[in-house]
Amino acid sequence: MTHEGFKLRILFVDDDSALRETSGLILKSFGYDVRTAEDGFQALVELRSVLPDLIVSDLRMPNMSGFELLSIVRKRFPHIPVIAISGEFFGQGTTAPLADAFLMKGQYRPEQMAAKIVELIEESPLRPHVPKPDKAPVWVPVNGKGYFVLTCPACLRSFSEPRTELADAASEAECPACMTKVRYILDVHSCGHN
Known part of the structure; x- marks a missing residue:
């Protein structure tokens, strides 16, 4: 192209x-x-x-x-x-x-x-500026391991969090790189890959 x-x-x-x-x-x-x-x-x-x-x-x-x-x-x-x-x-x-x-x-x-x-x-390059989301992206391992990965919207570093009970409500974790409190939702309905 x-x-x-x-x-x-x-x-x-x-x-x-x-x-x-x-x-x-x-x-x-x-x-x-x-x-x-x-x-x-x-x-x-x-x-x-x-x-x-x-x-x-x-x-x-x-x-x-x-x-x-x-x-x-x-x-x-x-x-x-x-x-x-x-x-x-x-x-x-x-x-x-x-x-x-x-x-x-x-x-x-x-x-x-x-x-x-x-x-x-x-x-591109005139893509609309995407504002920082108020909730962090969640990356879920397909193999069902006991963790998932969050991407901090503030510093853009990714880190793992232990897998706890799934909840549709917002949860919070602290980014180990910049100490920002990161809000996320681990959606029960989207986790059918495990």
């Missing part, structure tokens, strides 16, 4: 080499200039050489996770749209502090990702 005469650049970040290669080829077939990285550290190296028009990143990766990478991207490059993908977590409620969109691995078709990319690119 081109925009004003040049190919749009996508950075695809995932530690699964087969998925990286396949996704890179699929995105190239849609007309994008694609760079790939195997973790957050390599993605930061790519960002130093060429800024992409959009980033697609896995959340669970060794060395530097997608949570860490996306918090850096949001702080340093807030104009770059981001799609988070995961097979281990699913985004519950708003994911805006870290990502503009979320796709569950193995549950989306290439055409769906391409359509989401077009949608986000068309909104």
